Amino acid sequence: xxxxxxxxxxxxxxxxxxxxxxxxxxxxxxxxxxxxxxxxxxxxxxxxxxxxxxxxxxxxxxxxxxxxxxxxxxxxxxxxxxxxxxxxxxxxxxxxxxxxxxxxxxxxxxxxxxxxxxxxxxxxxxxxxxxxxxxxxxxxxxxxxxxxxxxxxxxxxxxxxxxxxxxxxxxxxxxxxxxxxxxxxxxxxxxxxxxxxxxxxxxxxxxxxxxxxxxxxxxxxxxxxxxxxxxxxxxxxxxxxxxxxxxxxxxxxxxxxxxxxxxxxxxxxxxxxxxxxxxxxxxxxxxxxxxxxxxxxxxxxxxxxxxxxxxxxxxxxxxxxxxxxxxxxxxxxxxxxxxxxxxxxxxxxxxxxxxxxxxxxxxxxxxxxxxxxxxxxxxxxxxxxxxxxxxxxxxxxxxxxxxxxxxxxxx
Amino acid sequence: xxxxxxxxxxxxxxxxxxxxxxxxxxxxxxxxxxxxxxxxxxxxxxxxxxxxxxxxxxxxxxxxxxxxxxxxxxxxxxxxxxxxxxxxxxxxxxxxxxxxxxxxxxxxxxxxxxxxxxxxxxxxxxxxxxxxxxxxxxxxxxxxxxxxxxxxxxxxxxxxxxxxxxxxxxxxxxxxxxxxxxxxxxxxxxxxxxxxxxxxxxxxxxxxxxxxxxxxxxxxxxxxxxxxxxxxxxxxxxxxxxxxxxxxxxxxxxxxxxxxxxxxxxxxxxxxxxxxxxxxxxxxxxxxxxxxxxxxxxxxxxxxxxxxxxxxxxxxxxxxxxxxxxxxxxxxxxxxxxxxxxxxxxxxxxxxxxxxxxxxxxxxxxxxxxxxxxxxxxxxxxxxxxxxxxxxxxxxxxxxxxxxxxxxxxxxxxxxxxxxxxxxxxxxxxxxxxxxxxxxxxxxxxxxxxxxxxxxxxxxxxxxxxxxxxxxxxxxxxx
Numbered sequence: 001x002x003x004x005x006x007x008x009x010x011x012x013x014x015x016x017x018x019x020x021x022x023x024x025x026x027x028x029x030x031x032x033x034x035x036x037x038x039x040x041x042x043x044x045x046x047x048x049x050x051x052x053x054x055x056x057x058x059x060x061x062x063x064x065x066x067x068x069x070x071x072x073x074x075x076x077x078x079x080x081x082x083x084x085x086x087x088x089x090x091x092x093x094x095x096x097x098x099x100x101x102x103x104x105x106x107x108x109x110x111x112x113x114x115x116x117x118x119x120x121x122x123x124x125x126x127x128x129x130x131x132x133x134x135x136x137x138x139x140x141x142x143x144x145x146x147x148x149x150x151x152x153x154x155x156x157x158x159x160x161x162x163x164x165x166x167x168x169x170x171x172x173x174x175x176x177x178x179x180x181x182x183x184x185x186x187x188x189x190x191x192x193x194x195x196x197x198x199x200x201x202x203x204x205x206x207x208x209x210x211x212x213x214x215x216x217x218x219x220x221x222x223x224x225x226x227x228x229x230x231x232x233x234x235x236x237x238x239x240x241x242x243x244x245x246x247x248x249x250x251x252x253x254x255x256x257x258x259x260x261x262x263x264x265x266x267x268x269x270x271x272x273x274x275x276x277x278x279x280x281x282x283x284x285x286x287x288x289x290x291x292x293x294x295x296x297x298x299x300x301x302x303x304x305x306x307x308x309x310x311x312x313x314x315x316x317x318x319x320x321x322x323x324x325x326x327x328x329x330x331x332x333x334x335x336x337x338x339x340x341x342x343x344x345x346x347x348x349x350x351x352x353x354x355x356x357x358x359x360x361x362x363x364x365x366x367x368x369x370x371x372x373x374x375x376x377x378x379x380x381x382x383x384x385x386x387x388x389x390x391x392x393x394x395x396x397x398x399x400x401x402x403x404x405x406x407x408x409x410x411x
Numbered sequence: 412x413x414x415x416x417x418x419x420x421x422x423x424x425x426x427x428x429x430x431x432x433x434x435x436x437x438x439x440x441x442x443x444x445x446x447x448x449x450x451x452x453x454x455x456x457x458x459x460x461x462x463x464x465x466x467x468x469x470x471x472x473x474x475x476x477x478x479x480x481x482x483x484x485x486x487x488x489x490x491x492x493x494x495x496x497x498x499x500x501x502x503x504x505x506x507x508x509x510x511x512x513x514x515x516x517x518x519x520x521x522x523x524x525x526x527x528x529x530x531x532x533x534x535x536x537x538x539x540x541x542x543x544x545x546x547x548x549x550x551x552x553x554x555x556x557x558x559x560x561x562x563x564x565x566x567x568x569x570x571x572x573x574x575x576x577x578x579x580x581x582x583x584x585x586x587x588x589x590x591x592x593x594x595x596x597x598x599x600x601x602x603x604x605x606x607x608x609x610x611x612x613x614x615x616x617x618x619x620x621x622x623x624x625x626x627x628x629x630x631x632x633x634x635x636x637x638x639x640x641x642x643x644x645x646x647x648x649x650x651x652x653x654x655x656x657x658x659x660x661x662x663x664x665x666x667x668x669x670x671x672x673x674x675x676x677x678x679x680x681x682x683x684x685x686x687x688x689x690x691x692x693x694x695x696x697x698x699x700x701x702x703x704x705x706x707x708x709x710x711x712x713x714x715x716x717x718x719x720x721x722x723x724x725x726x727x728x729x730x731x732x733x734x735x736x737x738x739x740x741x742x743x744x745x746x747x748x749x750x751x752x753x754x755x756x757x758x759x760x761x762x763x764x765x766x767x768x769x770x771x772x773x774x775x776x777x778x779x780x781x782x783x784x785x786x787x788x789x790x791x792x793x794x795x796x797x798x799x800x801x802x803x804x805x806x807x808x809x810x811x812x813x814x815x816x817x818x819x820x821x822x823x824x825x826x827x828x829x830x831x832x833x834x835x836x837x838x839x840x841x842x843x844x845x846x847x848x849x850x851x852x853x854x855x856x857x858x859x860x861x862x863x864x865x866x867x868x869x870x871x872x873x874x875x876x877x878x879x880x881x882x883x884x885x886x887x888x889x890x
Binding site for chain 1: 465471531552800806810840
């Protein structure tokens with residue numbers, strides 16, 4: 001038994017020492033390497049940038065030759081800058097990457113057995129704008145690993161490769177919301193060219209793909225798709241109708257507002273909620289009566305979005321919210337109070353109590369009396385105590401008493 | 412047979428038991444370390460490609476409510492909220508719940524963020540103590556503060572859930588700071604598998620010793636006090652080798668209350684946070700497991716080692732004792748409350764593996780350890796102490812403990828490298844050794860006492876002395 005324990009002690013001790021040495025050596029090596037690279041970079045980067053802005057043909061000649069160790073440094077400088085510049089400078093940086101053999105290395109990397117090497121190679125080919133690798137990248141769209149497919153598609157997208165558009169659109173159907181977000185981002189970045197393809201493929205997509213497609217159309221903000229989106233307001237699926245409302249709101253096309261306002265009467269609450277939200281973005285004042293009705297909706301999200309939309313409409317919307325203060329619907333009254341408070345209207349009216357007697361003050365008293373009657377008097381109570389003007393404190397106290405607020409009503 | 416013979420035989424049998432226990436426990440720890448090592452390498456490869464910007468900008472990213480329960484957090488609350496308002500995320504709201512603070516927590520919030528009372532209607536999905544008022548800010552429209560009667564952290568979190576608008580919520584301690592991109596990273600598992608993910612935890616690191624400016628950790632350094640450095644090592648081991656491993660095995664029983672994200676609907680379905688235990692975070696996760704398994708739903712509870720939450724830890728033995736007492740009480744209460752899961756095949760790996768592990772090693776481990784020390788004394792008095800065996804056993808146990816701590820340092824060095832200096836690394840390695848010479852034994856005693864407190868039905872949260880992020884702690888403050 002003791003022999004076993006002794007062996008265990010020696011083994012664990014050796015492991016401990018081994019680990020400690022490993023940690024120290026790895027850290028020393030990594031820090032030494034990073035320091036050397038940083039020093040070389042400080043020295044080489046200005047020369048590389050001088051070459052980029054000049055008219056010399058070869059970067060290697062301009063640098064007086066590049067050793068194997070320096071190649072990594074030069075490559076990282078080129079990759080950093082190639083993402084930030086456009087036009088001639090970008091072309092020269094891309095050409096330099098090619099001259100250093102990086103593009104060929106990346107192309108070989110696409111054949112690697114390690115998925116992360118394939119993904120990194122695809123990404124760098126995109127950065128380098130290596131058009132001659134477009135076919136290799138297109139084949140990577142069939143890679144079994146989603147990360148590689150997405151990097152390859154992003155690279156093709158960055159090159160403006162139309163070959164990537166359709167596979168990317170089809171990939172919107174993947175169940176991972178994370179993949180969808182990234183693909184949608186790539187497609188959005190490609191802009192106008194993807195719209196036609198997106199609209200064409202739409203009927204064959206899954207519901208999730210359709211929703212992502214509509215979001216992309218909203219983010220691209222092209223008025224060309226407005227009519228098509230309006231037609232989606234009649235789609236059978238409630239989420240499609242809801243996202244179409246959202247996209248029309250994002251595009252901001254004022255002509256679509258009446259159609260979106262119609263959706264406030266949709267039987268499905270997510271559609272009504274999105275319609276209200278979109279109308280707030282469109283600031284369509286014709287929808288104010290409809291939104292005022294929607295503040296009484298049985299569903300919380302519809303009420304909240306409709307009240308928020310009214311608040312975003314400015315004066316006319318705030319006036320509509322004031323009329324809701326004595327609405328028979330309890331929920332509508334509460335939403336109206338909240339929005340008027342958040343818009344600063346309640347505080348404005350309270351300040352008006354300190355002013356001279358006149359229409360402004362009477363309007364304030366009338367509105368605050370209605371507000372006190374809703375029972376939502378947290379702010380009134382607070383100012384009744386802390387307001388610097390004793391006249392205002394008295395007026396607020398009087399208003400609350402008149403409203404005969406029952407004691408202990410929770411706010 | 413005389414009583415001396417009986418005692419001698421018992422001591423011998425106990426020695427065998429301890430040996431088997433030791434072997435089993437350390438084999439499990441080693442297994443967890445290997446699993447964690449593999450997972451961290453995989454994680455680093457996956458996150459080599461950063462896509463934080465895309466998550467932030469997308470309309471498809473779920474909006475999130477950040478809940479901050481606060482009780483007497485006057486010193487740190489403003490910095491915490493400021494850091495939260497600066498996080499990189501698309502659509503989010505911050506809800507601070509002032510849980511009956513006796514200090515100036517609410518006044519500080521009102522002053523710094525220009526709060527005013529608002530009358531916000533909300534649905535009471537979960538029962539809570541009385542809410543005195545809701546405050547909003549015209550300057551920060553996504554900030555809300557709930558002022559309520561004291562009901563404990565669970566009650567405060569439940570009030571926050573009631574007021575929250577969004578489908579995900581993140582619970583954060585008021586003495587904690589999350590990194591700018593932490594939220595984007597912690598919601599990633601929800602984006603990857605939206606139907607299955609119910610809860611995700613991030614890594615909690617120690618802010619003591621670091622420099623905090625404007626709600627951000629701007630310089631990372633190890634604390635000066637030995638007690639705090641021991642806790643750094645402990646946290647590294649617990650998060651990098653423990654939680655990563657349990658997460659891979661789909662048996663993660665705890666998501667730290669300091670930083671975790673949950674799907675609101677699921678939490679409401681199980682009744683929210685429980686006020687019946689002292690560690691609401693552990694109990695909630697166990698209850699979620701229980702509920703999901705009973706419903707036969709496909710689900711996952713995940714730990715992500717990258718999104719970082721910085722938190723303040725106890726600087727004195729007194730406060731540490733209180734904190735660990737509460738943690739261990741909570742563990743015992745939770746395991747007892749859900750005892751039907753123990754060795755129950757209905758709960759899969761949780762019932763057959765994780766639960767027995769927590770009962771046998773986490774809950775009872777400190778007892779076995781303390782009993783071991785007593786048995787050594789007893790053996791000595793009985794004259795049956797095999798000194799050579801004892802020394803070898805202590806050496807093996809100590810070295811193994813050191814090995815596991817150094818392994819956690821290795822994981823840190825090969826992955827996130829938050830402590831970049833050589834001085835910090837040397838300190839970590841030295842304290843990984845020293846930790847086994849007193850600190851570990853002290854924790855075992857705290858836990859034994861906590862167990863006895865549960866038996867005696869003693870409950871207290873335990874005050875945590877805060878020094879605040881901006882101000883250096885006076886040397887004599889909490890000795």
